[in-house]
Amino acid sequence: MSGPQCCSNPPSLNPGGGVGHVDKVGGVDSYFTGSPHSKLAVLMLSDVFGYEAPNLRKLADKVGAAGYYVVVPDLLDGEPFNPQNSDRPFPAWIKDHGPVEKGAEATKPIIEALKSKGVSAIAAVGFCWGAKVVVELAKSRLIQTAVLLHPSFVSLDDIKGVDIPIAILGAEVDQVSPPELVKQFEQVLAAKSGVASFVKIFPKVSHGWAVRYNTEDAETVKVAEEAHQDLLDWLAKHHK
Numbered sequence: 402m403s404g405p406q407c408c409s410n411p412p413s414l415n416p417g418g419g420v421g422h423v424d425k426v427g428g429v430d431s432y433f434t435g436s437p438h439s440k441l442a443v444l445m446l447s448d449v450f451g452y453e454a455p456n457l458r459k460l461a462d463k464v465g466a467a468g469y470y471v472v473v474p475d476l477l478d479g480e481p482f483n484p485q486n487s488d489r490p491f492p493a494w495i496k497d498h499g500p501v502e503k504g505a506e507a508t509k510p511i512i513e514a515l516k517s518k519g520v521s522a523i524a525a526v527g528f529c530w531g532a533k534v535v536v537e538l539a540k541s542r543l544i545q546t547a548v549l550l551h552p553s554f555v556s557l558d559d560i561k562g563v564d565i566p567i568a569i570l571g572a573e574v575d576q577v578s579p580p581e582l583v584k585q586f587e588q589v590l591a592a593k594s595g596v597a598s599f600v601k602i603f604p605k606v607s608h609g610w611a612v613r614y615n616t617e618d619a620e621t622v623k624v625a626e627e628a629h630q631d632l633l634d635w636l637a638k639h640h641k
Contacts, residue, residue, distance in 0.1 A: 406492055407553050411450055411561060412483055419458035421448030421465065427510030432458060432473040435465020440521040441640055443469045444508065445543070446531025448553075448612065449498075449569055450492075455599035455613045457528070460629055465634055469522065469640070474511055476504045476534065500554055505541075512543050522546075522628060524640040526632060528612050529553045529577070539563045546639045548632055550611045553577050560586045566597040566639040570628050577606040597639055601631060 421434030432452055435443075445461050447454060463470040482494050497505075497559045510521060524546040527535035532552030539547045540562040547567040549555065555578065567590065571583035580602050590598035603610065603624060611628040612620040 407608070408451055408482060408484055408608070409613070411482075411613070418453065418455045420462050421458070421485055425516040426472060426474070427507075427512075429507055429511055430475040430479070431511070432461060433471070434458075434462050435467075435469050435471040437470055439468060439470040440519065441469050442515050442520040442523045443471045443636065443640070444523060444525040444535075445471060445473045445509070446476060446504065446508070446525060446527040446534045447473065447481075448483040448529035448609065449477075449494075450613070451475060451477045453481070454618070455614060456614065456625075460612065460632075463629060464526075464633065464636070467636070469636065470515075472515070474508065476507050477533070478503075482503075498530075500530050500533035501537070503533070505537035507535060508538060509543065512538070517622060523639060526550070526637055527552065529609060529616060533559075536560070536563065539565050539567065547638070548619065548635055550632070551575060551578065551608045553608075555586075555591065557582070559587055562588050563590075564593060564596050568599040568635040569601075569632070570611065570631060571600070572603045572606045572608050573602055573604045574606060574608055577608050582638075587633060594617075599631075603628065632640075 437483045452473045460469045461473050522545045525535040525544045526548040528550045532549040533554040535547050536559045538544045551572050587600035614625040
């Protein structure tokens with residue numbers, strides 16, 4: 402399921418932002434940050450606005466500072482969604498950038514490359530569009546733990562197919578993954594014995610709040626940082 406909220410509050414893209422660097426892995430341009438010597442990698446998969454978004458890179462740096470090797474791949478082939486481009490409205494754009502057909506397939510060689518470099522465990526964190534990619538990787542057991550933040554396109558059947566530790570952070574004001582659906586996700590996960598899960602719905606925030614927030618607004622920053630801390634806490638507990 403997707404809708405206008407997937408495309409709201411587009412970030413100002415800032416090529417070259419962050420303390421890390423861009424290089425290729427598995428044939429995909431990616432932003433790298435954190436310790437390259439860590440055996441624990443974290444894939445961070447963007448929303449439709451791509452891997453150059455400043456808030457996303459800032460969060461990647463924060464996760465990297467916690468001791469992980471963080472990789473933010475450009476799964477959109479250098480073409481993040483641009484709301485100003487009337488020649489490429491969202492339905493046309495998403496047709497060429499399906500999270501399953503394009504995103505998940507492009508991520509597999511990245512995972513193989515990281516494993517060949519000595520990474521022993523991989524967590525994947527997905528925002529909106531990227532959350533669907535994470536679920537596909539989880540269902541295939543290509544990753545060891547998953548975190549979804551304001552997911553798009555994720556269905557109840559998807560969640561039924563997940564049997565690795567998973568955290569889901571949802572928004573109260575969300576037509577893409579409404580609280581009712583997220584609560585169904587929670588019920589399905591709670592019924593899985595032996596599968597660790599954490600589900601939280603943040604009050605008064607909208608889809609995209611964790612990465613598409615206004616850095617000048619103290620309240621939105623505070624709520625986004627609460628989600629970031631939940632993410633870090635989950636990784637500390639389940640990504641070892």
